[in-house]
Amino acid sequence: xxxxxxxxxxxxxxxxxxxxxxxxxxxxxxxxxxxxxxxxxxxxxxxxxxxxxxxxxxxxxxxxxxxxxxxxxxxxxxxxxxxxxxxxxxxxxxxxxxxxxxxxxxxxxxxxxxxxxxxxxxxxxxxxxxxxxxxxxxxxxxxxxxxxxxxxxxxxxxxxxx
Numbered sequence: 001x002x003x004x005x006x007x008x009x010x011x012x013x014x015x016x017x018x019x020x021x022x023x024x025x026x027x028x029x030x031x032x033x034x035x036x037x038x039x040x041x042x043x044x045x046x047x048x049x050x051x052x053x054x055x056x057x058x059x060x061x062x063x064x065x066x067x068x069x070x071x072x073x074x075x076x077x078x079x080x081x082x083x084x085x086x087x088x089x090x091x092x093x094x095x096x097x098x099x100x101x102x103x104x105x106x107x108x109x110x111x112x113x114x115x116x117x118x119x120x121x122x123x124x125x126x127x128x129x130x131x132x133x134x135x136x137x138x139x140x141x142x143x144x145x146x147x148x149x150x151x152x153x154x155x156x157x158x159x160x161x162x
Contacts, residue, residue: 055096056084083130091123103146105138107131
């Protein structure tokens with residue numbers, strides 16, 4: 001995937017009032033290409049029954065999507081890719097989206113101890129923004145996980161929402 005695609009998506013999402021050509025002239029928006037990999041060392045860790053869905057690593061310039069979830073529609077995979085890569089471009093560090101044991105979604109971000117460019121405050125604010133703007137996506141992914149991975153009864157899940 002090209003960096004220009006991420007810039008276009010970023011502009012659609014966060015800079016709607018500006019034209020794409022105006023934003024490209026600014027130095028503050030530089031999205032580097034981040035290679036995809038299925039062997040990201042940080043992302044393969046599974047702690048206490050939690051399962052990593054996807055993540056991005058600003059240090060290795062890699063994006064990881066767990067191949068266990070390859071049945072997820074391509075449009076959702078692309079959206080997760082964009083969220084992850086843009087987050088690491090903005091805040092740096094390592095960004096992961098995980099499924100908890102109960103099927104809920106967790107978003108985590110952390111950085112190497114030596115990284116003086118990582119800003120915990122910016123990262124925290126961005127996590128909150130991602131949660132707010134993508135709440136429906138995360139709820140749908142949680143349902144997907146509970147039905148297809150945990151094999152919970154869909155009728156019971158839908159009754160609980162009413």
